[in-house]
Amino acid sequence: MKSPGTYFHAEWNRGTLQRMNVKEILAQLKTLGNEVRRKHNAKAGAPDNQFGVKLGDIRTLAKKTKADQQLALELWDTGNVDAQLLATQLIKPASLTADEVDKLTRSTTCAQVADWLNSYVVAEHPEKEALRVKWQKPKEKDRWAARAGWHFTASRVNKGAEDLDCSKLLDRIEKEMLKADPVVQWTMNNTLGAIGIHDAELRPRAIAIGEKIGLYRDWPVSKGCTPPFVPVWVEAMVARQKK
Incomplete structure (x- = not known):
C-alpha cells in the first residue's frame, strides 16, 4: 500500500489536489519539509513550530489546494510557520475586517510570515x-x-x-x-x-x-x-x- 506521502506527491505532480482539512494540509506540509530550509528559518528567528517548506513549494501548494476563507484562517491559527505562509496565499483580503487584519498581524510568527502577510493580504485590504x-x-x-x-x-x-x-x-x-x-x-x-x-x-x-x-x-x-x-x-x- 502506498503511503500518504507517496499518494500526495503523485497527486501533486498531476495537479489534482482536492479540498483538504487542516490536519491533512499539515500532513502534506510535513512531507515537503526541508532540513536546510528549516535551519535557515530558525536562524532567521522562526519558532520550532515549522516544517521548513521551501517558499516555492508553498506557492505551488496554494495553487493546487481548493480552499475557502475559513480554512485559511484555521491554518493561520495553528501557529505553524508553513501553514501561516500558505494561509497568506489563500486569504481573500477584502473578506476580512480591519480588526481581523489587525489580529492576524499581531499573531505573526516570524519575519517571513510578516512580509508575506503584508504583501499578499494587508497591501490588498481597503x-x-x-x-x-x-x-x-x-x-x-x-x-x-x-x-x-x-x-x-x-x-x-x-x-x-x-x-x-x-x-x-x-x-x-x-x-x-x-x-x-x-x-x-x-x-x-x-x-x-x-x-x-x-x-x-x-x-x-x-x-x-x-x-x-x-x-x-x-x-x-x-x-x-x-x-x-x-x-x-x-x-x-x-x-x-x-x-
Missing part, C-alpha cells in the same frame, strides 16, 4: 492606510504591528506620498530606532533609506542619522549587492537614478 496609521503610532507596543506600520510608511515614501511629514518621521527614527525591537528596526531602516533616496532636501539628515546609529554597518552582502546600511544604500540608489 483599509490598509488606516491600519498603517494605527500601527505606526509611537505608543504601539506590538512588534509585528509596528513592523507593519513602518513597512507601509516606507512604501508610501517610495511612492512619493506628499502628505507625509518626513521631517517628523526622521525625528522618530532618530529617537526610537536604536532601541527598537530588531524586527521593527528593519522596516524603520527601510523608511529612513526611502526618505534619503527620494527626498533630496532631507537626504543629508537621513544619511547622518544612519551613520550615527550605525545599524547594519557590517551587514554581509554578496558581491554586487547593496547593503542595508543607509549611508551606503542611499548613495548607491541615488547614483543609480542619475544614470
Whole structure:
C-alpha cells in the first residue's frame, strides 16, 4: 500500500489536489519539509513550530489546494510557520475586517510570515492606510504591528506620498530606532533609506542619522549587492537614478 506521502506527491505532480482539512494540509506540509530550509528559518528567528517548506513549494501548494476563507484562517491559527505562509496565499483580503487584519498581524510568527502577510493580504485590504496609521503610532507596543506600520510608511515614501511629514518621521527614527525591537528596526531602516533616496532636501539628515546609529554597518552582502546600511544604500540608489 502506498503511503500518504507517496499518494500526495503523485497527486501533486498531476495537479489534482482536492479540498483538504487542516490536519491533512499539515500532513502534506510535513512531507515537503526541508532540513536546510528549516535551519535557515530558525536562524532567521522562526519558532520550532515549522516544517521548513521551501517558499516555492508553498506557492505551488496554494495553487493546487481548493480552499475557502475559513480554512485559511484555521491554518493561520495553528501557529505553524508553513501553514501561516500558505494561509497568506489563500486569504481573500477584502473578506476580512480591519480588526481581523489587525489580529492576524499581531499573531505573526516570524519575519517571513510578516512580509508575506503584508504583501499578499494587508497591501490588498481597503483599509490598509488606516491600519498603517494605527500601527505606526509611537505608543504601539506590538512588534509585528509596528513592523507593519513602518513597512507601509516606507512604501508610501517610495511612492512619493506628499502628505507625509518626513521631517517628523526622521525625528522618530532618530529617537526610537536604536532601541527598537530588531524586527521593527528593519522596516524603520527601510523608511529612513526611502526618505534619503527620494527626498533630496532631507537626504543629508537621513544619511547622518544612519551613520550615527550605525545599524547594519557590517551587514554581509554578496558581491554586487547593496547593503542595508543607509549611508551606503542611499548613495548607491541615488547614483543609480542619475544614470
